[in-house]
Amino acid sequence: MADETCCSCNEPLYIEIDLDSDVEDGKAAASLETIPDDVQLTCGCHYHWECFMEAYTMTKCPHCQQDISSLSPSGQQQVICTVRNEGGVQEHFDILPSAAEEAYLRTYPEEREGHAFLSFCRDGDVDAIVHMIKDVGGLDDSDDEDEVEAGVSVPELLRYSGTFEGIDGSGLHVAIRYGREEVAWLLLVLASSLSWSEFPPEVLQAMNSLRLTKDDRQPGIDIRAIKDASGRTPKALAQDVGGAWDSWISASRLGA
Structure with missing residues (x-):
């Protein structure tokens, strides 16, 4: 792989990460770490991850046009590759879902913020969620005076x-x-009608540490009433999942 380059940009198959991104210019030399960034397709072609996402359109290699798709044991279409990055080597990785999502977001860029929001929810990144909400709402305390671009509103994002x-x-x-x-808890704080008396003291304390107040609760449909693709409310899903959510159901936090 050492001599290989990306079939899209012809650059070496690595990226450099600045380990001292917070260091002010001129005060210290930048510390760079080189990490692999390689998507190797079954046809033998190599790409950077982002280069492949930008170039991929069908089930053929964007460079050599060889068919790179196959069927999984369950009959689903897949694009198997080997991915090398900072996490190591992932063999037999199906890149098709990621490529399909990126293609969708290129077609509908207005959906990108919503996808990022749900990804933060999946990862449990509360700080990123709060930062995104404040950024979308123009509530960020940074010194950046640029106007916030028009897009999804905070109630819509939540x-x-x-x-x-x-x-x-x-x-x-x-x-x-x-x-x-x-x-x-954060979503119930911001997008539900759950009585404030139902929130434990530690949740209210966490609100303060995140610089959120009761005034930050956003108008709109109670998030507990929204249904997933299977027609389930969050409460119905929690009943299926069980575990820690049993106490939430018994306390009626997810709805009556």
């Missing part, structure tokens, strides 16, 4: 529902499916 790569439904559905209780 109630965004989608289906892609293991995600189905609203952020609350995603939080329940992946066991993200902190995310679930």
Whole structure:
């Protein structure tokens, strides 16, 4: 692989990461780490991950036009490849779902924020969710005076529902499916009509640490009423998942 280059940009199959991105210019030399970034297709062609996402359109290699698709044991179409990145080597990786999602987002760029939001919910990244909400709402405390581009509103973002790569439904559905209780509390704070008396003191304290107040609750449909692609409310999904969510159901946090 050492002599291979990306078939799209003809650059070496690695990227450089700045380890000292917070260091002010001129105060210290930048510390760069080189990590592999290689998608090797079954035809033998190599791409950077982003280059492949930009170039891929059908089930053929964008460079040599050889068919790179196959059928899984269950009969589903797949594009198997080997991925090398900072996480190591992933062999027999099906890149088709990621490529299909990226193609969809290129066609419908207005959906990108919603997809990112649900991904943060899946990952349990509360800080990223709050930052995104404040950024979308123009509430960021940074010194950047540029106007926020018109796009999805905060109420729309909080109630965004989608289906892609293991995600189905609203952020609350995603939080329940992946066991993200902190995310679930955050969404109930911001997008439900749950009485404030039902929130534990530690949740209200966490709100303060995130610089959120009761005034940040957004108008609109109660997120607990949104249904996923199977027609399930978050409560119905929680009943299927069980575990920690049983206490949420018994306390009627997810609806009566």
